[in-house]
Amino acid sequence: MFFLCVLWLLFAAKQCYSQVVVVETSDISYQIAGIFEKQAVTQRLAFNESMRQNQLSAPDVSANDENEKRIKNWRLDPVILQPSRSDSYSVWRHLCSVKSMQPIAIFGPQNPIFDGAIRDQCAIANIPHIQATWQPTEPDIEEETPDVNKDEINTEQTPVYKNISINFYPPADDISFAYAMLLEYYRWDNFAVLYEDDYGLTRIQKILAEYSNKYPITVRRLNPNTDNFKIFKELSEFKEYRVVLDCHVDHLVKYLTEARSVNMVNHYQHYVLTSMDASMVAKDLTQFQSNITWLSITDFETLQDAQHFLAPRVGKWTSETTQLDSPPVSDIETEALLMNDIASHVLKALQKVGDIKDITKPDEELCKNREPWSVGALLQNEILKMQSTGVTGNIEFNEFGHRVNYTLYVNEIHLSKNPAIIGTWRSDTRGEIVVDRPSSELLNQQQTSKHFIIISRKAKPYFYDKTKCPEGDETCVEEDADPKYEGFSVDLVKHIFDTLRKHNFNYTYSFFHDKDKSYGKYDPEMKKWDGLIGDLLDKKADLAVCDLTITQERKEVVDFSVPFMSLGISILYTKERKIPPAMFSFLNPYTFDVWMYTATAYCLVSIVLFVCSRISPADWENPQPCDKEPEELENIWNFKNCAWLTMGSIMTQGCDILPKAIGSRWVCAMWWFFAVIVCQTYIAQLSASMTTAMESDPIDSVENLAKQQKVLYGALRGGSTLDFFKGSKDKTFRRMYENMIANPVVLVTSNDEGERRVDKGDGKYAFFMESCTIEYKLKRNCNLKKVGGELDSKDYGIAMPANSPFRTHINQAILELKELTILDKIKRKWWEDKYGANQCEGTTDENDVEGDLEMDNLMGAFLVLILGLVVSLFITAAEFFNEVRNIVVREQVSHKEVFIKELKASLNFFQLQKPVLRNPSRAPSVTSTESAKKNTKRAANIENFIEFEKEVQ
Numbered sequence: 001m002f003f004l005c006v007l008w009l010l011f012a013a014k015q016c017y018s019q020v021v022v023v024e025t026s027d028i029s030y031q032i033a034g035i036f037e038k039q040a041v042t043q044r045l046a047f048n049e050s051m052r053q054n055q056l057s058a059p060d061v062s063a064n065d066e067n068e069k070r071i072k073n074w075r076l077d078p079v080i081l082q083p084s085r086s087d088s089y090s091v092w093r094h095l096c097s098v099k100s101m102q103p104i105a106i107f108g109p110q111n112p113i114f115d116g117a118i119r120d121q122c123a124i125a126n127i128p129h130i131q132a133t134w135q136p137t138e139p140d141i142e143e144e145t146p147d148v149n150k151d152e153i154n155t156e157q158t159p160v161y162k163n164i165s166i167n168f169y170p171p172a173d174d175i176s177f178a179y180a181m182l183l184e185y186y187r188w189d190n191f192a193v194l195y196e197d198d199y200g201l202t203r204i205q206k207i208l209a210e211y212s213n214k215y216p217i218t219v220r221r222l223n224p225n226t227d228n229f230k231i232f233k234e235l236s237e238f239k240e241y242r243v244v245l246d247c248h249v250d251h252l253v254k255y256l257t258e259a260r261s262v263n264m265v266n267h268y269q270h271y272v273l274t275s276m277d278a279s280m281v282a283k284d285l286t287q288f289q290s291n292i293t294w295l296s297i298t299d300f301e302t303l304q305d306a307q308h309f310l311a312p313r314v315g316k317w318t319s320e321t322t323q324l325d326s327p328p329v330s331d332i333e334t335e336a337l338l339m340n341d342i343a344s345h346v347l348k349a350l351q352k353v354g355d356i357k358d359i360t361k362p363d364e365e366l367c368k369n370r371e372p373w374s375v376g377a378l379l380q381n382e383i384l385k386m387q388s389t390g391v392t393g394n395i396e397f398n399e400f401g402h403r404v405n406y407t408l409y410v411n412e413i414h415l416s417k418n419p420a421i422i423g424t425w426r427s428d429t430r431g432e433i434v435v436d437r438p439s440s441e442l443l444n445q446q447q448t449s450k451h452f453i454i455i456s457r458k459a460k461p462y463f464y465d466k467t468k469c470p471e472g473d474e475t476c477v478e479e480d481a482d483p484k485y486e487g488f489s490v491d492l493v494k495h496i497f498d499t500l501r502k503h504n505f506n507y508t509y510s511f512f513h514d515k516d517k518s519y520g521k522y523d524p525e526m527k528k529w530d531g532l533i534g535d536l537l538d539k540k541a542d543l544a545v546c547d548l549t550i551t552q553e554r555k556e557v558v559d560f561s562v563p564f565m566s567l568g569i570s571i572l573y574t575k576e577r578k579i580p581p582a583m584f585s586f587l588n589p590y591t592f593d594v595w596m597y598t599a600t601a602y603c604l605v606s607i608v609l610f611v612c613s614r615i616s617p618a619d620w621e622n623p624q625p626c627d628k629e630p631e632e633l634e635n636i637w638n639f640k641n642c643a644w645l646t647m648g649s650i651m652t653q654g655c656d657i658l659p660k661a662i663g664s665r666w667v668c669a670m671w672w673f674f675a676v677i678v679c680q681t682y683i684a685q686l687s688a689s690m691t692t693a694m695e696s697d698p699i700d701s702v703e704n705l706a707k708q709q710k711v712l713y714g715a716l717r718g719g720s721t722l723d724f725f726k727g728s729k730d731k732t733f734r735r736m737y738e739n740m741i742a743n744p745v746v747l748v749t750s751n752d753e754g755e756r757r758v759d760k761g762d763g764k765y766a767f768f769m770e771s772c773t774i775e776y777k778l779k780r781n782c783n784l785k786k787v788g789g790e791l792d793s794k795d796y797g798i799a800m801p802a803n804s805p806f807r808t809h810i811n812q813a814i815l816e817l818k819e820l821t822i823l824d825k826i827k828r829k830w831w832e833d834k835y836g837a838n839q840c841e842g843t844t845d846e847n848d849v850e851g852d853l854e855m856d857n858l859m860g861a862f863l864v865l866i867l868g869l870v871v872s873l874f875i876t877a878a879e880f881f882n883e884v885r886n887i888v889v890r891e892q893v894s895h896k897e898v899f900i901k902e903l904k905a906s907l908n909f910f911q912l913q914k915p916v917l918r919n920p921s922r923a924p925s926v927t928s929t930e931s932a933k934k935n936t937k938r939a940a941n942i943e944n945f946i947e948f949e950k951e952v953q
């Protein structure tokens, strides 16, 4: 049993023994040289530290013993060179002077001026040259393909050394292009550029070459050693809101502080920093409460993480002495962070080379032999081919040693918020900035607090002094939106800020009103904007809220919110007043000439009828129808009757007697035809002229207004309405503008003054006003009317300094108010409910009234009637006295007796008969005389007729 156990143990031990693999670790260390100038402390420390810290453990593929595993520990051994003089050859001499120098790669120096010489020396020795700095592309390098003898390139096994630097920093061209894309994204048109050295100018030139050169750009050089207030003041005077600032990260805070002291750093300014290291001072930048953007190759948010793998190390990078409190990785400049990426990337490449062939170290006497290093080309090739990931993302190179396929981050500080990455730019696509703002950017954002100064302009119903309720009047409800002012704008602002507060914005506001402020016009002589727009440009206020029209010219210097009201220009004019009709307005339908011709025609026709009826036998009638053979014929158509008939016809009344002869009937027919036409046209004209008897020719369109001279027209001085005429391409409007300018008294300083002038102007003045204000005025002043349609269409908006970061918030709030129909309600309140609205309801435009004639219109007709009656009384009296005289003569009685008797008989209204007055003593003689007269007359007629018969035979 014991024996069996021993056997089993021996067997198990053998088994175990055969499983044991001996792991042997061997350190393989290669020198890497770093050339640093004196001041590049962080880079030097970072280089030293990173090279030491990074190591790559990889199995040794050459080991063939199964039970013996060899792990090679690839390490880099940094050698720091700090040349005393920084001319290129002294650097190389310095490198050569160091004994036992066997670097497999040389890094630096980071000064682009000397780096070319080192690269060339490296090329001679076939030692890869590495860089990690912004490098202005030299034309010879840019254009030339690397120094490669094409015949020698056959396979991957025998790579040829290229005279290039492998730069871990993104290529300068790419960076410039990415910045150009950034400006494109922000749509910067005019902006200022500040730089502090020649490299900065080179960077800026590249950016501008990529971006558009069609915009005016102010370029100034800053001096890091003195103050630059003058430059920033100048920018402030130029109203530059956007600045591209190229400076060393250490000077950023200095420059921004200087700019702030001249009000060039505030909510409305936007700075684009070309320094990719700006993340280092991000916290300081936040305090400027401005808008700042920069690109970086590192993800700022990740670097801030305390767990970042570099976090424990970077403390040693900042000072020679070990730091207890490590700064966050984000505080380290990119060039230093790149040292870590270089170390790990080179180690990987080195290890790959080691897999291929034995790495012989470069000759000890590097400078003496001048023999190229046999592994150099292979190592350079592997570094170029290798792909790795580091602090700066994906690391890959093209054949020129430039980085490719990396991403730049767009870091943005918006107001006092923390920096955020709002987008990226990818080098592989070389496209636009891909924006990926956090969705909470608009409303519901983080809390921001601000007190807004709001300027306005007094004009009803938008903004005016609050009407206090009389004491003791309990029915009166005072407006409570603002302690001093009321109106549409006041309510609008209140609702906007209520909405913003609902979305957690800690915004407050107060109104500020400056007397006699105009809306805002550019004065080309002074090169200045006046009015509300001028105040916004001078940053005296944050918002301008009133009936301020959005115009293209204003939009170029300030920002506008989305519109809150739409309108167009129209004409304010007085309603026409009716002329008190003339006494004889019934004569109006015809001119004097027509009346005269008609009267002449009347006389002529009466005469013609008289003549025709005298001549026509048919009009000679038997006076005694019972007497078949009358002795005489009678013609009733004396001139009196003829004139009566024609009069009756033209008066459309007709006449009891009518002619019988064809000729005289034809005369009548023609006259009736004429009478029909004359009467009908008279009636038509009369009704038209009576209902539209207006004071003056009505102005019913702008063309009508432009054509005439009697009515003056004007607009608001310095407003967008006048500008509309000024900038119009329409000839009529241009002419109207010139007329207004030629006679400046027609221009007014407020809409109220315009309204007053129209009202008092007795139709002699028309005023161009915006339609919504006209609408308001018409509801309160019933003498006014709007003439014609709208000449254009535009909007009112809230203005704010250009680049205002609050625009999005205000826009959102206005849109919300629109959707909830609150804007409509506010408008209805101030237009239709408040202060004397609707007082014109029920009053109609006299223009529209048709038909209703008043007494005045018919006064003349009444007068003619009365006069006619009076005349008829006189005629009747004359007839009466004539008859009295006849009786007196005939009967030989006294006048008095005849007059009294005749008058009594006439005025006895109940008697239809009256006695014929006779003088009893003279009655027969009168009768005999009468009959004798008759008989004599008849005999004479018969005689005449017999003579006529004889003549005919």
Ligand code: ASP
Binding pocket: 519, 520, 547, 548, 549, 550, 716, 718, 719, 720, 721, 722, 769, 770
């Ligand atoms: N609302 C106009 C402006 O903003 C004033 C006007 O011209 O009627 O200029």
